[in-house]
Amino acid sequence: MGSLNPAKVQPVRDVFQGWWPGASVEGVAVASGVPDQPLGEAQTREGAVNRARAALALSGKAEGWGRARWGVGLEGGVTFAGPDGWLFGVVAVAHAWKGRVRVEVSRTADLRLPPLVAARVRAGEELGPVMDDVLGMKDLKRGVGSVGALTGGLVTRADVWRQAVALAATPLRDGLYGGAGLYPEA
Numbered sequence: 001m002g003s004l005n006p007a008k009v010q011p012v013r014d015v016f017q018g019w020w021p022g023a024s025v026e027g028v029a030v031a032s033g034v035p036d037q038p039l040g041e042a043q044t045r046e047g048a049v050n051r052a053r054a055a056l057a058l059s060g061k062a063e064g065w066g067r068a069r070w071g072v073g074l075e076g077g078v079t080f081a082g083p084d085g086w087l088f089g090v091v092a093v094a095h096a097w098k099g100r101v102r103v104e105v106s107r108t109a110d111l112r113l114p115p116l117v118a119a120r121v122r123a124g125e126e127l128g129p130v131m132d133d134v135l136g137m138k139d140l141k142r143g144v145g146s147v148g149a150l151t152g153g154l155v156t157r158a159d160v161w162r163q164a165v166a167l168a169a170t171p172l173r174d175g176l177y178g179g180a181g182l183y184p185e186a
Contacts, residue, residue, distance in 0.1 A: 001013075001025055001026065001027050001028065001055055001071075001072045001074075002027075002028060002030040002032075002051030002052060002054055002055035002071065002072060002073040002074070003027050003028075003029075003030075003051065003073075003074060004027040004028070004029050005027070005141070005142055006027075006142060007141065007142050007143060007144075007145060007157050007158060007161075008027070008074045008161060009025065009026075009027040010158055011074075011158045011159075011161035011162035011165055012025050012072050012074070012161075012165050013025040014158075014162050015162060015165045015166045015169060016070070016169075019169075019173065028054075028055055028058050030050075030051050030054035030055055030058070030073075031050070031051075031054065032046075032047035032048075032050050032051050032073075032075060033046065033047060033050040034046055034047035034050070034075070036126050037077075037078065037121060037124075037125070037126040037127060038075055038076070038077040038078075039077065039078055039079070039080070039121075040077065040079050040080075041077070041079060041090075043077065044075050044076070044077025044079075044088070044089070044090045045075075045090045045092070045105060047073070047075035047077075047090070048073040048074060048075035048089075048090040048091060048092040048105065049073060049092040049094075049103060049105065050073065051071075051072075051073025051074070051075060051092065052071045052072055052073035052092035052093060052094040052103060053071060053073075053092075053094050053101075053103070054071070054073075055070075055071035055072060055073060055094070056069055056070065056071025056094040056095075056096055056101065057071070058071075059071055059096075060096075069095070069096040069097075070093065070094065070095055070096075071093070071094040071095075072091070072092070072093050072094075072165065072169075073091070073092045073093075073094075074089060074090075074091050074161055074164075074165070075089065075090050075092075076088075076089045076127070076141075077089065077090065078113070078118075078121050078127055079110075080118070080122060083115065083118070083119075084112055084113075084115075084118060085112070085113040085117070085118030085121055085122060086110040086111060086112050086113060087110070087111050087113055087127060087146055087147070088107060088108050088109070088110045088111075089107065089108040089160060089161060089164060090105060090106075090107055090108075090164075091105065091106050091107070091108070091161065091164040091165050091167075091168045092104070092105045092168065093105075093165070093168040093169040093172060095169075095172040102172060104168045104169065104170075104171050104172055105168055106164045106165075106167040106168035107164060108160040108161065108163070108164045109160055109163075111146070111147055111150060111151075113127075113146075114134070114150075116134060117130050117131060117134055117146075127141075127146060128140060128141035128146070131146045131149060135149055137149065141157075143157075144156045144157055144158075145157025145158075147159075147160055170183075171183045
């Protein structure tokens with residue numbers, strides 16, 4: 001998993017251990033290859049895919065994985081339309097199996113940012129520190145995240161990541177639905 005942030009590692013662990021109890025999911029420090037605050041769909045997607053591929057490359061050094069290897073990248077981004085900004089995330093899951101690497105991608109839901117926050121991010125600041133400053137919190141991005149803070153904890157960062165991880169990884173699961181062939185390339 002291409003991050004050391006516990007708020008990103010845990011949702012990946014939840015999904016993989018939900019499918020494969022006892023699966024080992026570890027965070028690793030990898031570069032995203034994009035700015036600290038990705039802007040727009042393309043830049044955010046690129047960061048997630050870069051993280052997934054880098055984590056996959058490191059998973060080849062892990063023990064006990066057998067012939068299948070996985071890498072997961074989560075990248076939070078902000079997109080703008082007019083004066084408004086929305087936070088969202090992109091998940092990329094890379095799977096190496098039988099000499100092939102496949103990558104699947106999914107997105108989280110979007111949440112419109114408060115105008116003051118959107119303006120500061122548009123001016124070049126990173127979302128996490130802006131939210132910490134505006135809300136008087138510390139290191140929000142390593143906990144419930146901006147989503148959790150803005151929804152009063154009803155929806156957390158882990159919630160949206162968990163859903164997107166499951167959606168991205170589903171087409172890569174070997175033998176899904178008892179080998180019914182719904183994703184024959186898996």
